[in-house]
Amino acid sequence: MKVTLRVWRQAGAGGSGSFKDYPVEVVPEMSFLEVLDVINDELVAKAEEPIAFEHDCREGICGSCGAMVNGRAHGPGDQSTLCQVHMRQFSDGDLIVVEPWRAEAFPVIKDLVVDRASLDRIIQAGGYISVRTGSAPDANALPIGKPLADLAFDYAACIGCGACVAACPNASASLFTAAKASQLNLLPQGQVERTSRAIALVETMDAEGFGSCTNHGECAAICPKGIPLKAIAQLNRDLVRARVVGSPSKDPS
């Protein structure tokens, strides 16, 4: 089958960009990123610059890949990353529009590559439990009920891809932030830093230029790992609690 990829090309940060069309012959078994590989090989053969895009594991777990495909973050799949999309999900003759994540906090670096370091800085603000290596008690000293452990696992599944931000009309990182805060704030090990963590994460998210949450729910609908919207409600409860109880220290470390 034959499709045309209309891809955003932008030479560098801050520069302007434009769409370029790439007609390409594909087979249904090919993954979406393999189509970009094919286009890039052809470009290299013509001594033209290949399309820059991020990817690594190509099995939906590292969070590197991602683009808007026909206006949808990560393309047509249900709970899948862009690397998990295959050409059998398209039809012969399709025009497929491919753009980078668009958000103030994710500046474009080149073509489809954006800078997501802002997500790292949110985690650095307190997305951890402060335990020194070698100081932990026996792992079974503190039983954790299975339902709670399972819920914490669901929140922990976030891969940091940033699709939630790209899908959100406000470019909010609330789902990403809440997933980490809620995982740690649910667990008994995370209680000591619960309030300071909630405050620090949200303050950093705001400072990084992400928008605020107005409950559109686009994030959870698009999230490749199915992070539930109730993570945000959980984080909001912790914030309210923080205001009532007061935070012992703004810095959880």
Add this chain to the structure above:
Amino acid sequence: MNLDAKLPQGPIEQAWDAHRKDIRVVNPTNKRRYNVIVVGTGLAGASAAATLSELGYNVQAFSFHDSPRRAHSIAAQGGINAAKNYQNDGDSVWRLFYDTVKGGDFRAREANVYRLAQVSVDIIDHCVAQGVPFARDYGGLLQNRSFGGALVSRTFYAQGQTGQQLLLGAYQALSKEIRSGGVTMHNRRELLDVVLIDGHAKGIVVRDLLTGKIERHAADAVVLATGGYGNVFFLSTNARASNVTATYRAYRRGAGFANPCFTQIHPTCVPVAGEHQSKLTLMSESLRNHGRVWVPLKPGDTRPPSKIPESERDYYLERIYPTFGNLVPRDVASRAAKRMVDEGRSVLPGGQAVYLDFAESIDRLGEAAIKDRYGNLFDMYERITGDSPYKTPMKIYPASHYTMGGLWVDYNLMTTIPGLYAIGEANFSDHGANRLGASALMQGLADGYFVLPYTIGDYLAQTKPGFDDTQHSAFADVEAEVHSRVERLLNTSGKRSATYFHRKLGLLIWKHCGMARNKEGLTEALEEIPKIREQFWAEVNVPGSAGDLNQALERAGRVADFIEFGEIMVRDALTREESCGGHFREEHKTPEGEALRDDENFQHGAVWEFTGDGNEPRRHREELDFKYVLPSQRSYK
């Protein structure tokens, strides 16, 4: 080449404690005056960087990703072993030690493996305290499962995403130390060479992948945590960016490279679908607990599986290995699949695959029970292939997955270059010729959290702190070499992408140095690889410039190093005239076709020394001594 492993003396049970007592320690108030560079921030690198910083050292951490959270450790599915004996089924440090030495086919150091088993229990404690959400039972205690032929349940897991959860734990610990100021994180930097001064590792030269700037970084010690070289096969389960450059460049500077021919081929991967294929996906080995492996009895049988009656199927693992059946170890299962395909009994028209069939288990236990256990994996398989394993058997085939070989290190994890350390998959230390399932995560974290942070003190205590002279002529020399390599790549003017050559190299190595090897094929490969190298430099094209994000340039540099490294790997396979673990030489097998070790002549680690371009590398030996687990032939019949 000095291969003194600095093994501790005395009974193995007390060796690690005694060693820690004997080695030098850095005065705590002095620690912040020492700079340590950690390259790679996967499980081993992130855990080491975080722990070194907690101890007070000044850490510079480097990753070629946009964030440390992307490292390939994240893709490990199955689990992590630890001798906790929570299931009360008779596990112990001793048993984990024994299983690992035996599983490695007696090609690992006893003292290292014993220490690994000892610290395995601390890893679980620490990770749980970090908030890693391991599976739990209804009483709230940690769950375990059995894995990789072990007779006890000692594997801790977080659904099929254990690697992800452990990596995020280490990433969070690293984030904590970045916040505290103890670690300076340098993302999107690729190591291009190591700098030695008076024979000691004193820094690195990296390329900023966004600006193209070549940077010099100095330190009092350098730690490589840069992973394995499984992508030498081009197609593997490794992430696309995983490469050999850091360890290969260290080798060229004088670090011995040990056992490069010890590679692990994982039996259950989604097979190659076509020539566009860019990587392979693993299907957890746990599937073999409920799936039956088969091929048609007759070669060339192209009927769909549902049309092949029971009497015309060959459940070959059950037939050949009646005791272990579908649960034989990875290397045995992989080779058997290859034999079936070589006999013309592949189930993929024009390709290579065998069936993994769940029909009987679904009949016996019901679809819901199978879904509960393997739902994630079945979905993943269907997403890739478009077929539902509930309805039709999976097609699987072995693929490159892990590399046991790596930089030679002593008991302190130091390479043959003083001050240069290698941890995690980048070193060769603990798995011998074959790694057991769920042991990679264990080793990465053992090295990073619990071994290196102590042992590095022995070296640093003898070193004057605070080296920061990036103006030293050694840096200028290395930087000039790096520049000329980059320029040479950009000045090529052929018509082919680097990927073309990577694929060509991979096919060659897979054919002659993959699941089965023989003298003739290896000799041929050794003749072919230099031709690929020449063709690469004559015909490759690297568009773009050195001064910005240039993924074609990054890839080309890695491929060039893989081509050179491939030669050492083949040479190692050629000189190891025995079969052991993942290294199967067709000339050395039992009458039944199983691997035949030669302990008399090959009970050693082979360590390769670089002797200059165009010269044959020199092979050294580290003899192995088994006092506690006596070598025996493995049998799974």
